[in-house]
Amino acid sequence: MKHLPILQPTGKLTLKEVHSRFESWRKGKKRGSRIPKRLWSAAVDVCTVHSVNQVSRALGLNHTALKRRVGDTEGSADRQSGSGRDFVELSLGLGAQPVLCGVELESAAGGKLKMTFAGKCRDFDPLELARAFWGWGR
Numbered sequence: 001m002k003h004l005p006i007l008q009p010t011g012k013l014t015l016k017e018v019h020s021r022f023e024s025w026r027k028g029k030k031r032g033s034r035i036p037k038r039l040w041s042a043a044v045d046v047c048t049v050h051s052v053n054q055v056s057r058a059l060g061l062n063h064t065a066l067k068r069r070v071g072d073t074e075g076s077a078d079r080q081s082g083s084g085r086d087f088v089e090l091s092l093g094l095g096a097q098p099v100l101c102g103v104e105l106e107s108a109a110g111g112k113l114k115m116t117f118a119g120k121c122r123d124f125d126p127l128e129l130a131r132a133f134w135g136w137g138r
Contacts, residue, residue: 015050015058018042022059035061044069105133 013021022039046055047070056063101117103126113133 012045012048013042015046015055018046018055019058040069103129105130107134 018039021042022035025036025039043055043059043061043066047066050058052067052070053063055061056066103113103115105113111133113129115129
């Protein structure tokens with residue numbers, strides 16, 4: 001591991017320091033014991049500077065478990081700040097408005113085709129229109 005300062009300028013632990021804490025814990029742990037919450041928390045904090053992949057490799061952690069914990073903290077921070085990332089669809093009554101669909105084609109010979117459709121264009125096939133205009137498949 002590269003030589004890193006013990007604390008980052010922000011006062012947070014560095015990856016090297018968190019690695020040291022994990023190593024100390026592993027030396028004294030009982031077989032089958034779970035990683036303490038304080039170590040998981042430190043690993044998640046380091047993910048604000050390093051990628052989940054870098055941290056999981058350096059600390060010998062399960063990538064998926066760390067990624068889930070990082071996602072859990074981001075989600076709780078969003079909920080606390082009120083800036084959730086959930087998608088909310090708003091119906092503004094625009095369903096009754098006509099949908100406009102436009103197609104413009106130009107051939108190598110300079111021929112131009114411009115079509116605009118109002119309403120729902122579900123049965124419109126632009127590829128079939130292009131084939132007919134350019135004479136493909138004759």
